[in-house]
Amino acid sequence: MMSRYRLCRDEDFERLRLEGCTYQHRFFTLSVLSNGLTYNRFGFITSKRLGNAVTRNRVRRQLREVIRHLQPHLRIGYDVVIVARRNIVGQPFRVIYRTVDSMMSQADIVEGDVL
Numbered sequence: 639m640m641s642r643y644r645l646c647r648d649e650d651f652e653r654l655r656l657e658g659c660t661y662q663h664r665f666f667t668l669s670v671l672s673n674g675l676t677y678n679r680f681g682f683i684t685s686k687r688l689g690n691a692v693t694r695n696r697v698r699r700q701l702r703e704v705i706r707h708l709q710p711h712l713r714i715g716y717d718v719v720i721v722a723r724r725n726i727v728g729q730p731f732r733v734i735y736r737t738v739d740s741m742m743s744q745a746d747i748v749e750g751d752v753l
Contacts (some may be wrong), residue, residue, distance in 0.1 A: 645681030645717060654681075654719045661741050665726040666701075666732065669719040670745045678712055680705050681719040688727055697722050700731055704738045713747045 645651060658671035673679060682701050684694040701720055726734065742748045 643677060643679055645719060649683075650679070650717060651681060651683075652666065654717055658717070658719070659745065663737060663741055664723065665729065665737050666723055667721040668738075668741045668745060671717050672715055673691060673717045675715055677714055678709070679717045681717070683721040685722075686714055687724055688722055693727055694722075694728060697726055700734050701738070703731070704735050707735065708742060711748055712742065713749055716747055718742075718747075723733060734741050735740070735745070 643740050645654075654669045654671050658669040669703045680702075682698050684697050686694070688697060701722070703738075705718075720738070739748070
């Protein structure tokens with residue numbers, strides 16, 4: 639994922655936490671907020687509660703891959719933060735993909751059918 643599509647600044651994460659719409663799932667928490675840009679930006683939070691560095695990096699890679707597949711089907715102009723929870727560890731990619739897709743649909747930022 640190109641760096642312009644990533645959320646990196648603490649201010650952006652804080653803005654999403656305070657002002658964004660939050661959707662809960664047992665695998666992760668999804669926060670969405672309009673950003674006024676012509677592209678989407680994504681941030682991923684994987685705390686040490688998930689496990690060691692190998693585990694956290696694997697979860698981040700899986701989430702980035704899901705976003706890569708979903709990106710063409712998403713409405714533009716949103717900041718999205720996914721906070722991984724412990725239950726996501728060890729889940730197959732297919733399950734994570736379907737869950738992220740359904741949560742994005744619930745947040746109403748998916749255009750048309752993805753699956």
